[in-house]
Amino acid sequence: MNTPQILCLGEPLVEFNQTPEGPFAMGFGGDVSNVAISAARHGVQTGLITRVGDDPFGAALCDLWASEGLVTDHAARAQGEETGVYFVTHDASGHHFTYRRKGSAASRLTPQDLPMNALQTCPIFYASGISLAVSSSMQDAVIEAAQRARAGGGIFAFDPNLRVALWPLEVARETTHRCMQICDVALPGLEDARQLTGLHDAKDIASFYHELGPRIVALTLGAEGVLISVEGTQRVLSGHRVDAKDATGAGDCFNGAFLATLLATNDPFSAAEHANMAAALSTTGYGAVTPIPNLSQTRKALEIAQRA
Structure with a gap:
């Protein structure tokens, strides 16, 4: 059995994304699956804790993970159950999500499905607010997994990743704040964090999360970059100007690349860059x-940017 350096727990989904021509193109999503793929492409052995259905969508996800080299020892195929899907539409205000995931195989994951030995030896365990909101049993599994990973000397990385379609804001606020109290690396997005904390300024938000518990806070600012804060030392890294077409999954990409680089360098500021x-x-x-992108593509783009 392979030993992952990062374990991600949550719900993978099949994506149908609206193209400029109008039709929907099939792809893949689910925030933790995206994070796992990003981390793997950036050079770290990464695994998933999840369940998918025995339908064609579940099979397609398993094929994807195999092609990406993910550890799938703890990604179960559930007989007679279905894999969740979602749709992405685009308009002048941005991208919008419509989900069809109620009663999915992943939502039935419980603490009894956790690979306790793997969690005890894994350097990083990752989950998100979506993992907490999918179902009460998955929420219990996230908390149990985080505690088990930390007890074994690993760290718990957490993105509150707010989806008010999944649960009310007040419930999300209370639950994610409680999760932050056992979190080592917080990876919030600015707009989500503003709703969850009631604060507006990025530096105030980072300080707020430090007070809850995390040593490292990487607050993504969309096109404006990221605020990286380590035990109160804060630095803002400006965003890179690119020909942006679709921001779907950009935060997940950030999280996976950040955690992979943090493992490689033990330098949160380098990881954020x-x-x-x-x-x-x-x-x-x-x-x-x-x-x-993969590791070499990211490194090459950074080298070009630094020479400019």
Whole structure:
């Protein structure tokens, strides 16, 4: 059995993304799956804790993970159950999501499905607010997995990744704040964090999350870049100007690249610089997965940017 350096828990999804010509192109998504693929493309052995249906969509996801070299020992195929799907539409205000995931195979994941031995030896365990919101049993599994990973000396990385379509804002706020109390690396997006904290200024938000518990806060600012804060030392990295087409999954790309680089360098500021470029590159194509760059592509783009 392969030993992943990063384990991600959540719900993978099949994506149907509206193209400029009008039709929907099939792809793949689900935030934790995106993060896992990003981390793997940036050089780290990464695995998933999840369940998919025994339908064609579940099979397609398994084929994708195999092609990306992910560890799937803990990604179960559930007989008679269905894989969740979602649709992405675009207009002048941005991209919008419509989900068909209720009762999915992943939503039935429980703490009994957790690979306790793998969690105890894994350097990083990752989950998100979506993982918490999908179902109460998955929420219990996230908390149990985070505690088990930390007890084994690993760190818990968490993105609150707010989806008010999945749960009310007040419930999301209370639950994600509680999760932040056992979190080591916080990876919030600015707009989500503004809703969850009631604060507006990025530096105030980073300080707020530090007070809850995380040592590292990487607050993504969309096209404006990222604020990286380590135990109160804050630095803003400007966004890279690219020919952006679709921001779907850019935050997930950032998270995977950040965690992979953090493992490689143990330098949060270097990890943020690397992930900031990776996220920018991921917006230059359509869909959540296909445009995610690999390690060499990100490094080359950084070298070009630094010479400019």
